[in-house]
Amino acid sequence: MIDVQNLTKFYGHVPGIQDVSFKVESGEIVGFLGPNGAGKSTTMRILTCYMPATSGTAVVSGFDVFDSPMEVRRRLGYLPENVPIYLDLTVRDYMNFVGDLKGIPRKKKKDQIEKVLPLCGIKEVMDRIIGNLSKGYRQRVGLAQALLNDPEVLILDEPTTGLDPRQILEMRDLIRDLAGNRTIILCTHILPEVSMTCSRVVIINKGRIITQDTPENLTRKLEKKSTVEVEVAGPSAEVKRKLESVPGVVAVAARDHAGAGADSTVFDVESSHDADIRRELAAAVCGGGWGLLTLRPVSMTLEDIFVQLVTEEEG
Amino acid sequence: MRNIWAIYKKELRLYFQSPIAYAVLTIFLILMGWLFYSNMAFFGRISVQAVQNPRLSSQLSATDSVFSPLIGNMTIVLLFIIPALTMRLFAEEKKQGTFELLYTYPIRDFEVLFGKYLACLTVFLVMLALTAVYPIQIAVLGTLDLAPVLAGYLGIFLLGLTFVSVGVLMSAVTKNQLVAFILAFGVLLFFWVLGFASSILGPKLGAALSHASLIEHVNNFSRGLISTRDLIYYLNVSVFCLFLTVQALASHRWKG
Numbered sequence: 001m002i003d004v005q006n007l008t009k010f011y012g013h014v015p016g017i018q019d020v021s022f023k024v025e026s027g028e029i030v031g032f033l034g035p036n037g038a039g040k041s042t043t044m045r046i047l048t049c050y051m052p053a054t055s056g057t058a059v060v061s062g063f064d065v066f067d068s069p070m071e072v073r074r075r076l077g078y079l080p081e082n083v084p085i086y087l088d089l090t091v092r093d094y095m096n097f098v099g100d101l102k103g104i105p106r107k108k109k110k111d112q113i114e115k116v117l118p119l120c121g122i123k124e125v126m127d128r129i130i131g132n133l134s135k136g137y138r139q140r141v142g143l144a145q146a147l148l149n150d151p152e153v154l155i156l157d158e159p160t161t162g163l164d165p166r167q168i169l170e171m172r173d174l175i176r177d178l179a180g181n182r183t184i185i186l187c188t189h190i191l192p193e194v195s196m197t198c199s200r201v202v203i204i205n206k207g208r209i210i211t212q213d214t215p216e217n218l219t220r221k222l223e224k225k226s227t228v229e230v231e232v233a234g235p236s237a238e239v240k241r242k243l244e245s246v247p248g249v250v251a252v253a254a255r256d257h258a259g260a261g262a263d264s265t266v267f268d269v270e271s272s273h274d275a276d277i278r279r280e281l282a283a284a285v286c287g288g289g290w291g292l293l294t295l296r297p298v299s300m301t302l303e304d305i306f307v308q309l310v311t312e313e314e315g
Numbered sequence: 316m317r318n319i320w321a322i323y324k325k326e327l328r329l330y331f332q333s334p335i336a337y338a339v340l341t342i343f344l345i346l347m348g349w350l351f352y353s354n355m356a357f358f359g360r361i362s363v364q365a366v367q368n369p370r371l372s373s374q375l376s377a378t379d380s381v382f383s384p385l386i387g388n389m390t391i392v393l394l395f396i397i398p399a400l401t402m403r404l405f406a407e408e409k410k411q412g413t414f415e416l417l418y419t420y421p422i423r424d425f426e427v428l429f430g431k432y433l434a435c436l437t438v439f440l441v442m443l444a445l446t447a448v449y450p451i452q453i454a455v456l457g458t459l460d461l462a463p464v465l466a467g468y469l470g471i472f473l474l475g476l477t478f479v480s481v482g483v484l485m486s487a488v489t490k491n492q493l494v495a496f497i498l499a500f501g502v503l504l505f506f507w508v509l510g511f512a513s514s515i516l517g518p519k520l521g522a523a524l525s526h527a528s529l530i531e532h533v534n535n536f537s538r539g540l541i542s543t544r545d546l547i548y549y550l551n552v553s554v555f556c557l558f559l560t561v562q563a564l565a566s567h568r569w570k571g
Contacts, residue, residue: 048419051568073421080419084412088333089325100321101420129332145416 001026001153001183002047007056009042016042017207020056024200026152029179031194032187033306034204040187041081043204044157047185048078061152074103077146081157081187083138087131091122091141094130095148102149112148120144120174136167143174154178157187172197191306203309210309218305227298228269230281234290236265243269246284248277264293318422322430323437326404330438335403343396343442350388351449354381377453378460385449386467386537390530393471393478394507398499400438401482402492404431405564409490414567424564428557432483439475443468463539470536473549477529478503480556487563503529 002024009016017039024030034040046053047060049069057064063071086094095117099109117123120140125133130141139159146154156175160168175197178184186198194201195215202212211218232239236254243252248271255266271277278295285292330336358380365372408414417427453459478499485498510528513521525531529552532545 045415050415050418070421073419076419078416078419080412080415082412084414084416086325086329086413087411088329093325093328097321097325098420100317101417101422103317103421 001028001061002185003057003059004043004047005057007043007046007053007058009046009051010054015207017204020204020207020209022202022209022212024183024185026183027179027181028200029175029184029186029198031198031201032185032204033189033191033194033201035189038204039207040189040204041157042207044078044080044155044185044187048076048155049073074149075152077149077151077154079142079146079154079156079159081161083142085130085138085142085145088129090129091117091126091133094141095144098145098148104149112150116144116147119147121170135162136164139163139167139171143171147178152182154182154184155187156184158189159186160188160190160193168193203306205309219299226271226275228271228278228281229266229294229296229298230269230285230292231264231266231294232285232290233264233293234285234288239265239285239288239290240267242284242288243267243281246277246280248272248275248280264291266294268298318426319430319433322422322427323434326431326434327437330400330434335400336438339396339399339438340442340445343392344445346392347385347389347446347449350392351381351385351452354384354388376460377457378463381453382450382459382464382467383537386471386533389446389471390474390533393475394503395500396442397439397475397478398482398485398496398503400435401479401486401499402495403486404435404483405487406490406492406495410492418567424561428483428560428564432479432557435479435483436476439479440472443472443475460539463537466539466541467537469541470533470545473536473546474529474533477549477552477556480553480560484556484560484563487560 002022004023005021007020008018020039020043022030032040032043045051047058047065049065049072052066057066059065060072061075063075065072086097089097092113095113096109099113104112117126120143122137122140122144125137130138133141139162143156143159146156159175160171163171172193175184175186186194188194198215200212200214201218203210230243240252240254243249246269249269250272251270253268253270255268269277269281278297282292282295358375358377361380362372362375365375405414408417450459450464481502482495482499485502486492486495489495489498506527506529508528510525510531513525513528515521516524526548532548535542535545
C-alpha cells in the first residue's frame with residue numbers, strides 16, 4: 001500500500017531525512033515513532049505530496065507521489081500536526097468545502113458528510129464556528145476532513161496532542177476502529193500510543209530509520225534479561241542476601257523506599273532471560289518467614305526500548 | 316472549475332463571516348462619501364459664482380467637476396484599501412498551516428489562485444457598485460454624462476484588478492499579513508509616484524516612466540478616454556503578477 005525506498009530530503013545543505021525505506025501493507029496500522037525533529041513530519045509531507053523528496057521514491061496506493069500526485073491525493077486522508085483548519089468557518093461549511101476539493105461527487109458528498117460526522121462525534125456541533133470549538137472537537141473536525149473521501153491511506157500526525165486523557169482514549173479507540181481495510185500511519189512521540197494501537201513500529205531518529213518491527217518483537221529482541229519486582233516485609237539486608245542465593249539470580253537491587261510500606265522493601269531481581277524464577281523466589285521469601293507482598297514480572301516498556309535505541313544510536 | 320468555485324465560495328465566506336469585508340467597506344464608503352461631499356460643495360460654490368458669468372456657466376459640468384475628481388480620489392483610497400483586502404489571502408493560510416493541508420488535496424496551484432483572486436475581485440466590485448450612488452445623485456440633482464462615467468468606472472476597475480494582482484503576489488511571498496500589506500502598499504505607491512519625475516528626466520526616460528506609472532493610465536479613463544494602450548498596460552501588469560504568484564506558490568516544493 002505504501003512503499004518508500006531510499007527517501008532523502010535536504011533542506012539546503014541540512015538533511016531532513018536520509019535513506020528512509022519502509023513498507024506498509026494494506027490494513028496495517030504502523031506507528032512512526034521518533035523524538036521531535038527526527039524527520040517524521042518531513043516524511044509525511046513527502047508521502048502526502050506536499051513537497052517532493054530530493055531523491056528516492058515513494059509509492060502510495062499504487063501511484064508514485066512525484067509522477068502522479070493528484071491520484072495519490074485523491075486516495076489520501078491527512079491530518080497534519082496542530083490541526084490546521086479554517087477557524088472562521090462553520091463545521092458544515094468546512095466539510096462542504098473539503099468535499100468539493102477532494103472531488104467527491106455532489107450526491108455522494110452529502111452521504112459522506114452524514115456518515116463521517118457521527119463517526120467522529122461532531123454532528124451536534126455542525127453549525128458552530130470551528131474557532132469557538134474546544135481543542136478536542138477541533139481535533140475531531142480535523143479527523144473528519146481526513147476521512148471525508150473514504151481514503152485508502154490515512155496519515156495522522158500526532159493526533160492526540162492537546163487532548164485530555166478521556167479524549168485521548170476515545171481518539172485511540174476511533175483510530176483502531178478505522179483500521180479495517182484502511183492503511184494508517186500514526187506519527188507520534190508518545191510511546192504508549194504506539195504500543196496500544198499499532199501492529200508495527202518504525203523508529204526514526206535524526207532523519208534515519210533505526211529499526212522497524214512489531215512492538216512485541218522489539219521488546220523480545222532487546223530484553224537481554226528479565227526482571228521481577230519483589231516486595232517483602234522483613235529486614236532488608238537479610239532478605240537481599242537470601243534472594244541473591246536463589247539459583248538463577250544475577251543481581252538484586254533494593255529500591256529506595258518509593259512505594260514501599262514502613263517495614264517492607266521493594267527489590268528488583270534480575271535473572272537470565274529465559275529462566276522463570278518466580279516460584280523459587282516465593283519459596284525463598286516464605287522459607288525465611290517474611291511476608292511476600294508483591295511478586296511481579298517487569299517487562300520492558302516501549303519507552304525503555306526507545307530510549308535505549310536512541311541512546312545506542314548516539315553512543 | 317469545481318475547485319476554483321469551492322475556493323471562491325470559501326474565500327467570500329471568510330470575507331463576510333469575519334469583520335474584514337465590513338471594516339474595509341465601511342472605511343471606504345465613509346472616505347468616499349466625504350470626498351464626494353467636498354467635491355459637491357466646491358462645485359456648488361463655483362456654480363453660484365458662475366451665475367454672474369454666463370461664459371463660465373456654459374462650460375460647467377457636474378460630471379467633469381465632481382465625478383472625474385472623485386475617480387482620482389478613489390484611486391488614492393484604493394491604494395491602501397486593496398492591500399488590506401489581499402494581505403490575508405495566502406499569508407494567513409501559511410501562518411495557520413492550512414496551506415499545507417490545502418496542498419495535499421487534489422487541487423492545482425492556479426485553481427487556488429483564481430478562486431482567491433476572483434473572490435477578492437468580487438469584494439472590490441461590491442465596493443465599486445456601492446459608489447454608484449454618487450453618479451446617481453449627480454443625475455438626480457443635475458445632468459450626468461453617462462459615457463465618461465462608464466469610462467471612469469472601467470478605468471477604476473482595471474486599476475483595481477491590477478492592485479489586487481499585486482496584492483495577491485505580495486501575500487504569496489510571506490506568511491506575515493502586515494509584511495504582505497506593507498509590500499503591496501509600497502510597490503503600488505512606488506509605481507504611482509514613478510511618473511512624478513518624468514518631467515525632469517528628459518523626454519525618452521520621462522515618457523517611459525510615465526508609461527510605467529499606474530496612475531497615468533487611469534487619468535485617461537477618468538477624462539472619458541478609453542485607449543487600448545491603457546487597457547493592455549493594466550492587463551499586462553495583472554497577468555505578470557499572477558504568473559509570479561503561481562511561481563511563488565510552487566516555491567514550497569523546491570525551497571523546502
